[in-house]
Amino acid sequence: MSMDNFMTMLKPMLEGAQMTVLLFFIAIIASIPLGFLITLAVRSNFKPLSWFAHGYIYIMRGTPLLLQLLLICFGLPMLPVVGEYLVLDRFVAACLGFILNYAAYFAEIFRGGLLAIDKGQYEAAQVLGLNKWQTTTRIILPQMFRIALPAVTNESVTLVKDTALLYAVAVPELLHYAQTAVNRDFTIFPFFVAGVIYLFMTLIISMSFKWMERRFKFE
Incomplete structure (x- = not known):
């Protein structure tokens, strides 16, 4: 493959990778705080709210992400009366x-x-005279994030790979352009290039979260 042909193939794939990165950042920035709010809802003493949060988690984790995307993209507009507004x-x-x-x-x-946080942490905070807000923000949340960070890293890497599902709802991203190049040039080389781009993105994300893990560990 000549350099001109390679660049012709690579340029749209990099544009698709921008869409992948954009989706990743939007999803991470919005889903992490929303996930924390759902956690608080699960632990709420108000039972209807806790039951709703448990049900939400069960449904979203128990059904395929692809099905959820298809439902939001193509199913909601088909609802009677309100569909046209969705x-x-x-x-x-x-x-x-x-x-x-x-x-x-x-x-x-x-x-x-x-x-995973020992109950003694709450008792120690009470002995020190900290109120509930101070206990949560200064003692509980920093420990929670330090414990949860490795799992958050793993989910973040999975999120990058799951962005390939955009292909199924007709959003042009990295895999879409790779498939277009394969069909046009009758070669699987674009798939290898797409794989390298995905690996590069996951490497950057993994290194960023590893840096955060080291910082939390020594603080």
Whole structure:
């Protein structure tokens, strides 16, 4: 393959990778705080809220992400009466699907982090005279995030790979352009290039989270 042909193939794939990165950052920035709020809802003493949060997590984790994307993109507009108001841009719909799905996974990760904190930490905070807000922000949350960070790293890497599902809802991303190049040039080489790009993105994300893990460990 000549350099000109390679660049002709690579340019749209890099543009698709930008869409992948954009979806990743939107999903991470929105799903992590939403996941934490769901964790608080699960632990709430208000039973209806706790039951709703448990049900939400069960549904979002128990059904395929692809099914959820198809439902949001193509199913919601078919609802009677309100369907016409639920027609979303494909990328917006995909972002919504990823946020709602990954928030459920992050909620379980954060719940596990909270359960791993010894109850003696709460008692020690009371002895020191800290109120509930101070105990949560200064003692509990830093420990929870340090415990949960490895699992968050793993889910973040999975998120990068799951962005390939955009292909199924007609959002042009990295895999879409790779498939287009394969069909056009009758070679599987674009798939290898796409794999290298995915590996590079996951490497950067893994290194970033590893740096955060080391920082939390020694603070």
